[in-house]
Amino acid sequence: MYKSLKEECFEANMMLPKLGLVLFTFGNVSTVDREKSVFAIKPSGVPYEILKPEDIVIMDFEARVVEGKLRPSSDTKTHALLYKTWDDIGGITHTHSTYAVAWAQAGKDIPVLGTTHADHTHQDIPCAEVLTDEMIKGNYEFETGNQIIDCFGERGLSHQELEMVLLQNHGPFTWGKDAAKSVYNAAVLEEIARMALLTLQVNPDTPRIKDTLRLKHYERKHGKNAYYGQGC
Amino acid sequence: MYKSLKEECFEANMMLPKLGLVLFTFGNVSTVDREKSVFAIKPSGVPYEILKPEDIVIMDFEARVVEGKLRPSSDTKTHALLYKTWDDIGGITHTHSTYAVAWAQAGKDIPVLGTTHADHTHQDIPCAEVLTDEMIKGNYEFETGNQIIDCFGERGLSHQELEMVLLQNHGPFTWGKDAAKSVYNAAVLEEIARMALLTLQVNPDTPRIKDTLRLKHYERKHGKNAYYGQGC
Amino acid sequence: MYKSLKEECFEANMMLPKLGLVLFTFGNVSTVDREKSVFAIKPSGVPYEILKPEDIVIMDFEARVVEGKLRPSSDTKTHALLYKTWDDIGGITHTHSTYAVAWAQAGKDIPVLGTTHADHTHQDIPCAEVLTDEMIKGNYEFETGNQIIDCFGERGLSHQELEMVLLQNHGPFTWGKDAAKSVYNAAVLEEIARMALLTLQVNPDTPRIKDTLRLKHYERKHGKNAYYGQGC
Amino acid sequence: MYKSLKEECFEANMMLPKLGLVLFTFGNVSTVDREKSVFAIKPSGVPYEILKPEDIVIMDFEARVVEGKLRPSSDTKTHALLYKTWDDIGGITHTHSTYAVAWAQAGKDIPVLGTTHADHTHQDIPCAEVLTDEMIKGNYEFETGNQIIDCFGERGLSHQELEMVLLQNHGPFTWGKDAAKSVYNAAVLEEIARMALLTLQVNPDTPRIKDTLRLKHYERKHGKNAYYGQGC
Numbered sequence: 001m002y003k004s005l006k007e008e009c010f011e012a013n014m015m016l017p018k019l020g021l022v023l024f025t026f027g028n029v030s031t032v033d034r035e036k037s038v039f040a041i042k043p044s045g046v047p048y049e050i051l052k053p054e055d056i057v058i059m060d061f062e063a064r065v066v067e068g069k070l071r072p073s074s075d076t077k078t079h080a081l082l083y084k085t086w087d088d089i090g091g092i093t094h095t096h097s098t099y100a101v102a103w104a105q106a107g108k109d110i111p112v113l114g115t116t117h118a119d120h121t122h123q124d125i126p127c128a129e130v131l132t133d134e135m136i137k138g139n140y141e142f143e144t145g146n147q148i149i150d151c152f153g154e155r156g157l158s159h160q161e162l163e164m165v166l167l168q169n170h171g172p173f174t175w176g177k178d179a180a181k182s183v184y185n186a187a188v189l190e191e192i193a194r195m196a197l198l199t200l201q202v203n204p205d206t207p208r209i210k211d212t213l214r215l216k217h218y219e220r221k222h223g224k225n226a227y228y229g230q231g232c
Numbered sequence: 233m234y235k236s237l238k239e240e241c242f243e244a245n246m247m248l249p250k251l252g253l254v255l256f257t258f259g260n261v262s263t264v265d266r267e268k269s270v271f272a273i274k275p276s277g278v279p280y281e282i283l284k285p286e287d288i289v290i291m292d293f294e295a296r297v298v299e300g301k302l303r304p305s306s307d308t309k310t311h312a313l314l315y316k317t318w319d320d321i322g323g324i325t326h327t328h329s330t331y332a333v334a335w336a337q338a339g340k341d342i343p344v345l346g347t348t349h350a351d352h353t354h355q356d357i358p359c360a361e362v363l364t365d366e367m368i369k370g371n372y373e374f375e376t377g378n379q380i381i382d383c384f385g386e387r388g389l390s391h392q393e394l395e396m397v398l399l400q401n402h403g404p405f406t407w408g409k410d411a412a413k414s415v416y417n418a419a420v421l422e423e424i425a426r427m428a429l430l431t432l433q434v435n436p437d438t439p440r441i442k443d444t445l446r447l448k449h450y451e452r453k454h455g456k457n458a459y460y461g462q463g464c
Numbered sequence: 465m466y467k468s469l470k471e472e473c474f475e476a477n478m479m480l481p482k483l484g485l486v487l488f489t490f491g492n493v494s495t496v497d498r499e500k501s502v503f504a505i506k507p508s509g510v511p512y513e514i515l516k517p518e519d520i521v522i523m524d525f526e527a528r529v530v531e532g533k534l535r536p537s538s539d540t541k542t543h544a545l546l547y548k549t550w551d552d553i554g555g556i557t558h559t560h561s562t563y564a565v566a567w568a569q570a571g572k573d574i575p576v577l578g579t580t581h582a583d584h585t586h587q588d589i590p591c592a593e594v595l596t597d598e599m600i601k602g603n604y605e606f607e608t609g610n611q612i613i614d615c616f617g618e619r620g621l622s623h624q625e626l627e628m629v630l631l632q633n634h635g636p637f638t639w640g641k642d643a644a645k646s647v648y649n650a651a652v653l654e655e656i657a658r659m660a661l662l663t664l665q666v667n668p669d670t671p672r673i674k675d676t677l678r679l680k681h682y683e684r685k686h687g688k689n690a691y692y693g694q695g696c
Numbered sequence: 697m698y699k700s701l702k703e704e705c706f707e708a709n710m711m712l713p714k715l716g717l718v719l720f721t722f723g724n725v726s727t728v729d730r731e732k733s734v735f736a737i738k739p740s741g742v743p744y745e746i747l748k749p750e751d752i753v754i755m756d757f758e759a760r761v762v763e764g765k766l767r768p769s770s771d772t773k774t775h776a777l778l779y780k781t782w783d784d785i786g787g788i789t790h791t792h793s794t795y796a797v798a799w800a801q802a803g804k805d806i807p808v809l810g811t812t813h814a815d816h817t818h819q820d821i822p823c824a825e826v827l828t829d830e831m832i833k834g835n836y837e838f839e840t841g842n843q844i845i846d847c848f849g850e851r852g853l854s855h856q857e858l859e860m861v862l863l864q865n866h867g868p869f870t871w872g873k874d875a876a877k878s879v880y881n882a883a884v885l886e887e888i889a890r891m892a893l894l895t896l897q898v899n900p901d902t903p904r905i906k907d908t909l910r911l912k913h914y915e916r917k918h919g920k921n922a923y924y925g926q927g928c
Contacts, residue, residue, distance in 0.1 A: 023655050024648065026580065045693030074684060074692045096580045098655070102662035105578040106670050114337040114401045116258065116328045136676040169673045170579045184256065191255050191330070197666055198334035202429055206338050209401045212368040220306060228306045229277030346801040347866045348722065348792045416720065423719050427797050434893055435802035441865045444832040452770060460770045461741030487887050488880065490812065509925030538916060538924045560812045565891050569810040570899035600908040633905045634811045661898055 002040060002067060005033050006056040009040035012179035013056075016095060017048045019187045027095035027186075028073040030059075031179035032083050034090075037061060039083055043070035063142075074141065081145030082175065086159050091179030093186040099193035100172040100186075103127065107168045110196050111208050117192045118209060118217035119228075121162045125189065126151055130168040148173060161222070164189045234272060234299060237265050238288040241272035244411035245288075248327060249280045251419045259327035259418075260305040262291075263411035264315050266322075269293060271315055275302035295374075306373065313377030314407065318391050323411030325418040331425035332404040332418075335359065339400045342428050343440050349424045350441060350449035351460075353394045357421065358383055362400040380405060393454070396421045466504060466531060469497050470520040473504035476643035477520075480559060481512045483651045491559035491650075492537040494523075495643035496547050498554075501525060503547055507534035527606075538605065545609030546639065550623050555643030557650040563657035564636040564650075567591065571632045574660050575672050581656045582673060582681035583692075585626045589653065590615055594632040612637060625686070628653045698736060698763060701729050702752040705736035708875035709752075712791060713744045715883045723791035723882075724769040726755075727875035728779050730786075733757060735779055739766035759838075770837065777841030778871065782855050787875030789882040795889035796868040796882075799823065803864045806892050807904050813888045814905060814913035815924075817858045821885065822847055826864040844869060857918070860885045 012029040016022040025048070030041035040056045057068030063080040065072065073079070079092045103110050103125075110125040112118055117125075128151035135143035148165050151157075163185045164174040174185035199206050208214075221228040244261040248254040257280070262273035272288045289300030295312040297304065305311070311324045335342050335357075342357040344350055349357075360383035367375035380397050384390075395417045396406040406417035431438050440446075453460040476493040480486040489512070494505035504520045521532030527544040529536065537543070543556050567574050567589075574589035576582055581589075592615035599607035612629050615621070627649045628638040638649035663670050672678075685692040708725040712718040721744070726737035736752045753764030759776040761768065769775070775788050799806050799821075806821035808814055813821075824847035831839035844861050848854070859881045860870040870881035895902050904910075917924040 023651060043694065044691075071691075071694055098659055099662060101578060101580060101659050102666050105659065105663040105673075106667035108667055114333060114403070116333060116403070130674065130677060133674075133676045136680050140680055169577070169677055187255060195330055195333050195337065197662065198331060198429065199337040201433070201665070202334050203338035203340055209337075210362065210365075212365045213362060213401055216368050216372055227276075227303075230275065230303055345865070346797060348797060419719060423794070427794055427801065430795060430798035430893065431801040433897070434798050435804055438802050441801075442826065442829075444829045445826060445865055448832050448836060459740075459767075462739065462767055487883060507926065508923075535923075535926055562887070562891055563894060565810060565812060566894035566898050569891065569895040569905075570902050572899055594906065594909060597906075597908045600912050604912060633809070633909055661894065665897070 002033070002038070002058045003053075005031060005038075005040045005058070007053045008179055009042070009056045010051065010053040012091065012093075012183050013042050013051065014048060015180070015183045016093070016186070019183070021095045021097045021183075021186055021190060022048070023096070027093070027097075028075055029091065029093045029179050029183055030073075030076075030079045030083075031091045032089070034087070038066050039079060041072050041076055041079060043068070044073050046070065075144070077139065077141035078145040078148075078173070081142055082148065082173075085145070085149050086175070089159065089175045090177045091182040092173065092175045093179070093182040094171070094173050095186050095190075096171045097186065097190040097193075099197060100166060100190050101170075102197065103193050104166040104171050105169055110166070110193055112214055113196055113199050113206055114209055115213065115217045116195060118214045119221050120185070120188050120192070121164070122214050122218040123157060123162045124208075125162070125164055125166060125192065126155060126157065127166040127168050144170075234265070234270070234290045235285075237263060237270075237272045237290070239285045240411055241274070241288045242283065242285040244323065244325075244415050245274050245283065246280060247412070247415045248325075248418075251415070253327045253329045253415075253418055253422060254280070255328070259325070259329075260307060261323065261325045261411050261415055262305075262308075262311045262315075263323045264321070266319070270298050271311060273304050273308055273311060275300070276305050278302065307376070309371065309373035310377040310380075310405070313374055314380065314405075317377070317381050318407070321391065321407045322409045323414040324405065324407045325411070325414040326403070326405050327418050327422075328403045329418065329422040329425075331429060332398060332422050333402075334429065335425050336398040336403050337401055342398070342425055344446055345428055345431050345438055346441055347445065347449045348427060350446045351453050352417070352420050352424070353396070354446050354450035355389060355394045356440075357394075357396055357398060357424065358387060358389065359398040359400050376402075466497070466502070466522045467517075469495060469502075469504045469522070471517045472643055473506070473520045474515065474517040476555065476557070476647050477506050477515065478512060479644070479647045480557070480650075483647070485559045485561045485647075485650055485654060486512070487560070491557070491561075492539055493555065493557045493643050493647055494537075494540075494543045494547075495555045496553070498551070502530050503543060505536050505540055505543060507532070508537050510534065539608070541603065541605035542609040542612075542637070545606055546612065546637075549609070549613050550639070553623065553639045554641045555646040556637065556639045557643070557646040558635070558637050559650050559654075560635045561650065561654040561657075563661060564630060564654050565634075566661065567657050568630040568635050569633055574630070574657055576678055577660055577663050577670055578673055579677065579681045580659060582678045583685050584649070584652050584656070585628070586678050586682035587621060587626045588672075589626075589628055589630060589656065590619060590621065591630040591632050608634075698729070698734070698754045699749075701727060701734070701736045701754070703749045704875055705738070705752045706747065706749040708787065708789070708879050709738050709747065710744060711876070711879045712789075712882075715879070717791045717793045717879075717882055717886060718744070719792070723789070723793075724771055725787065725789045725875050725879055726769075726772075726775045726779075727787045728785070730783070734762050735775060737768050737772055737775055739764070740769050742766065771840070773835065773837035774841040774844075774869070777838055778844065778869075781841070781845050782871070785855065785871045786873045787878035788869065788871045789875070789878040790867070790869050791882050791886075792867045793882065793886040793889075795893060796862060796886050797866075798893065799889050800862040800867050801865055806862070806889055808910055809892055809895050809902055810905055811909065811913045812891060814910045815917050816881070816884050816888070817860070818910050818914040819853060819858045821858075821860055821862060821888065822851060822853065823862040823864050840866075
């Protein structure tokens with residue numbers, strides 16, 4: 001019943017090691033079926049070398065198993081809440097990629113320093129504050145989703161214009177119209193994080209890119225006047 | 233009609249992922265046919281995994297499509313102006329390679345610190361200033377070409393002795409006698425940028441290489457007394 | 465007689481180059497047979513390209529050769545003492561992986577800065593102090609084992625909760641329930657070491673991860689309430 | 697006549713790209729035949745992808761071509777002088793490997809900070825001073841050899857105990873009993889250079905490794921009491 005959803009999820013997960021975004025099992029990708037109100041996610045702790053499409057677990061938005069013999073990713077509740085709250089996203093990726101984690105551990109937003117960043121979002125990449133003790137001791141993975149959503153709410157950010165976030169002391173979450181786009185965003189975020197650190201090593205006083213150029217590049221690729229790509 | 237030009241352009245573009253200079257579609261290479269006054273360039277946003285020689289787009293120097301079904305690279309007008317202005321260059325490469333971008337985002341010229349750099353140019357690699365708001369809001373990609381050309385003009389630099397430039401907040405452009413040489417220069421620039429940052433991390437007070445050694449290495453490889461390579 | 469033990473040891477050793485943890489022969493893995501009170505270890509200085517299962521050397525816990533034509537790893541006495549003292553470990557890995565060595569040479573513990581670290585241990589990774597001159601001039605490799613064990617004893621650390629250590633001026637040793645787990649820990653340590661350095665480069669004042677989150681992540685993966693993985 | 701010498705030289709040169717020590721043609725390896733008083737060296741500027749054993753050039757110690765249709769490496773005179781002066785070395789490697797170049801450009805000796813370094817030499821890796829203007833304008837590549845030899849003479853260093861050097865503003869030269877060992881040393885030097893920079897980034901005040909440990913590790917691998925490896 002969920003064969004194509006599982007295959008899409010499997011293919012997206014297999015991109016993580018190919019793109020150098022995961023060591024061992026430190027990452028997971030999910031993909032949603034909005035009509036059936038379910039999502040497919042990687043099983044917990046299964047090495048990519050032996051992962052098969054039929055291992056993928058099908059969940060509902062309350063993070064209950066719908067189909068699958070294996071335990072789902074330990075981060076499943078975070079995915080579930082993001083799908084439930086942001087009803088236009090189609091895929092979510094979580095990794096512990098090296099440079100994104102470095103910024104998350106440092107507790108710093110990644111400032112928008114150039115066009116590589118602005119091509120993908122015109123905002124700094126926010127680092128959502130570490131969870132409170134109550135959140136950690138409570139429904140931790142669910143509260144992780146809440147922390148991300150609250151960060152966007154409090155800062156007035158759009159999850160459509162900014163498909164990535166860092167969670168302090170933890171690492172990146174990215175999303176997109178489908179699973180493949182969320183993986184793409186995970187790779188872009190890692191590269192942006194690396195470029196930003198290197199830029200500040202060349203010049204610690206580097207200012208942000210100026211507004212006109214920041215918006216120009218974002219609008220080249222997004223919105224009604226976009227002219228990057230093949231328009232499909 | 234443009235079959236061999238497209239193939240040359242295709243082969244040069246495919247070198248970018250092989251040399252580790254691009255993530256996804258963050259780069260493009262073009263190659264010119266001076267007799268026909270056209271150049272071939274990568275289509276916009278097409279992944280390297282599925283790019284084919286017949287996808288390459290043929291343009292004239294006013295950046296009008298001569299042949300091709302796909303939309304050309306969004307940076308096409310920059311290429312067109314450089315070909316039109318510098319009538320002895322045969323290929324152009326643009327990437328967002330990591331270390332070159334770090335220097336570009338930092339807004340710093342790359343100082344000539346050693347022989348690896350001096351083997352390729354005896355000058356610092358200039359970082360052309362970010363475009364004015366008027367240029368950005370106007371004919372942006374055309375003005376990007378102007379900014380590069382003006383940088384060389386104002387600083388009295390020769391595009392023959394210095395086949396590479398950084399554009400502030402953006403990244404590198406390189407060129408050469410043909411497309412393959414412009415790709416070669418893109419890889420050299422990335423390595424020079426990396427070495428320069430690491431050098432300053434070992435010793436922040438590193439001075440430039442002295443003039444005699446700088447010119448010696450440049451002249452070993454360039455000009456009438458060159459003795460590097462097989463002389464062909 | 466020791467065929468499967470040798471093969472297990474061989475397979476684990478071959479993971480080191482695959483995971484990018486060794487240059488040339490700078491590393492070794494051993495695996496123990498508790499029933500027979502012997503362990504299998506890589507022969508000294510044999511390149512991974514030509515290593516064969518039958519080259520593996522079988523040793524007892526007094527570091528005497530039980531079977532094998534080749535000289536065992538020069539670090540064999542360190543392995544022997546660790547197996548003898550910590551009677552529940554099943555495999556040991558020693559490497560000179562780059563970032564772990566950087567911390568060891570710097571003589572610094574790796575602070576627990578995020579969940580990637582806390583997923584594997586809730587403690588800082590200790591850097592055991594350099595051996596005294598007497599230890600170095602005496603039974604050096606045996607004393608290396610003593611220094612590691614003393615470090616854990618003096619600091620009140622558990623070798624079950626912390627399966628990795630740095631030895632000052634030298635590099636990392638890791639262990640686990642079997643050889644494969646000790647190699648896994650070596651790769652995790654290298655990544656944690658890299659992330660920690662990069663984190664401090666982003667923000668030199670980064671504090672440790674807070675206690676609730678540190679313990680939450682450790683307990684997600686370890687102990688009776690663990691819920692990461694497939695529970696097998 | 698020189699077939700096996702050419703093949704040995706070819707094989708050693710082909711290790712450079714495999715070990716990640718060269719970009720394009722930025723390196724060369726030579727190997728000597730002491731009985732015939734000739735050495736084999738890579739031709740200048742020939743890409744590794746198309747290099748063939750028969751392209752290797754045979755030279756005498758005055759840097760005159762003995763056999764070969766191609767122009768030899770532009771660094772040939774440096775190799776010739778080192779072979780002539782140090783009559784017990786069998787192979788020489790020159791690269792522009794990234795981290796070794798960073799230290800060379802910074803004009804700094806690489807301090808001996810740990811056992812990875814001390815396993816290979818008990819000395820700091822010297823950075824020979826940049827050549828004088830007279831040397832550069834004169835017989836440059838020959839004087840490069842002189843500068844290396846003078847550096848060892850003035851500092852009282854042994855080219856047998858220290859098979860590697862940095863040349864200021866340029867890069868590393870390494871040697872050994874044969875060409876393969878000189879390539880091995882080039883890879884070791886690059887890794888030592890990388891580890892040293894990272895160590896100083898973790899702790900800028902890192903002192904050198906203490907004398908007992910430094911000598912212990914050197915003597916484990918070298919001299920009459922060595923016990924590392926298979927003793928052959």
